[in-house]
Amino acid sequence: MRTSDRGAMRVAFQGEPGAFSEAAAIQLLGDAITTVPRATFDAAFRAIEEGAADALLVPVENTLAGSVVRVYDLLLESDLGIVAETILPIEHHLIACPGATLENIRSVASHPMALAQCERFFSSHSGLKRVPAEDTAGSVREVLSRGDKSCAAIAGRRAAVHYHGVILAENLQDNAENFTRFVLLLPEEEAAAWVSPEARKTSLAMRLAHRPGALLASLEPFAKHGVNLLKIESRPIHGRPWEYQFFIDVEAGDVAWLDRALAEVRQATSELRVLGRYIAASR
Numbered sequence: 001m002r003t004s005d006r007g008a009m010r011v012a013f014q015g016e017p018g019a020f021s022e023a024a025a026i027q028l029l030g031d032a033i034t035t036v037p038r039a040t041f042d043a044a045f046r047a048i049e050e051g052a053a054d055a056l057l058v059p060v061e062n063t064l065a066g067s068v069v070r071v072y073d074l075l076l077e078s079d080l081g082i083v084a085e086t087i088l089p090i091e092h093h094l095i096a097c098p099g100a101t102l103e104n105i106r107s108v109a110s111h112p113m114a115l116a117q118c119e120r121f122f123s124s125h126s127g128l129k130r131v132p133a134e135d136t137a138g139s140v141r142e143v144l145s146r147g148d149k150s151c152a153a154i155a156g157r158r159a160a161v162h163y164h165g166v167i168l169a170e171n172l173q174d175n176a177e178n179f180t181r182f183v184l185l186l187p188e189e190e191a192a193a194w195v196s197p198e199a200r201k202t203s204l205a206m207r208l209a210h211r212p213g214a215l216l217a218s219l220e221p222f223a224k225h226g227v228n229l230l231k232i233e234s235r236p237i238h239g240r241p242w243e244y245q246f247f248i249d250v251e252a253g254d255v256a257w258l259d260r261a262l263a264e265v266r267q268a269t270s271e272l273r274v275l276g277r278y279i280a281a282s283r
Contacts, residue, residue, distance in 0.1 A: 013037060018137035041068075048187060054186075055083075064117065086281050090156075092118055095153050096149065099149055136159065143165070200280060201279065205245060205273045214269075
């Protein structure tokens with residue numbers, strides 16, 4: 001897909017219509033895209049291959065909950081590359097049926113993580129029953145479909161708009177610094193058309209060679225060539241106990257610096273994959 005076709009893209013995401021992932025896709029690409037909801041991350045990663053979508057928008061980390069490990073596992077198994085990122089503030093709202101009041105609410109449904117991020121609200125409303133659900137937006141859909149004014153859900157503003165619910169209380173999240181980073185994925189053969197001259201951020205996946213000092217040897221070239229190490233995280237390699245895959249984000253002022261660093265990194269690793277080069281998002 002040409003970069004000029006971005007507005008006509010079909011973008012798959014995990015969740016139901018109104019989910020935070022859908023809001024992130026529209027924040028990144030605009031209202032002209034067609035969003036394609038999928039029930040699970042596995043189903044979302046199949047959407048391009050099945051012809052249902054042109055691209056995939058997935059969360060990779062949250063400032064409170066950390067990395068979304070299933071997404072990293074699926075990314076490694078795929079032939080998709082990162083072409084862009086966006087950071088979405090996670091704002092939780094109490095959403096109910098039209099005509100409902102906060103005083104009459106008896107139960108609140110949402111994803112367990114969303115419920116856990118609103119402890120202050122539940123502490124001040126100790127009579128409310130928490131109802132775990134698979135999806136924030138899905139919990140809103142369920143509440144509105146039943147029409148029960150004693151039930152509410154916690155989700156983002158987009159879910160309230162999509163399902164025609166009313167917001168009874170805003171910004172329930174305990175921590176104002178609650179952000180999720182999302183990345184846009186495309187087949188690797190199409191990703192090159194998206195790389196901008198202004199792109200400075202690169203995501204990598206590497207496995208170390210089995211020799212002493214391999215981790216140090218794999219990281220030293222970044223400092224040597226002026227490449228800033230933004231993030232490093234390890235994940236177990238399935239089927240190979242006590243061996244680890246490292247995910248690294250770096251920033252280079254000049255792509256030539258990065259190329260020189262990677263040439264040396266390859267000598268210290270058994271496997272190195274560039275997951276994508278793109279413009280870093282700002283919150």
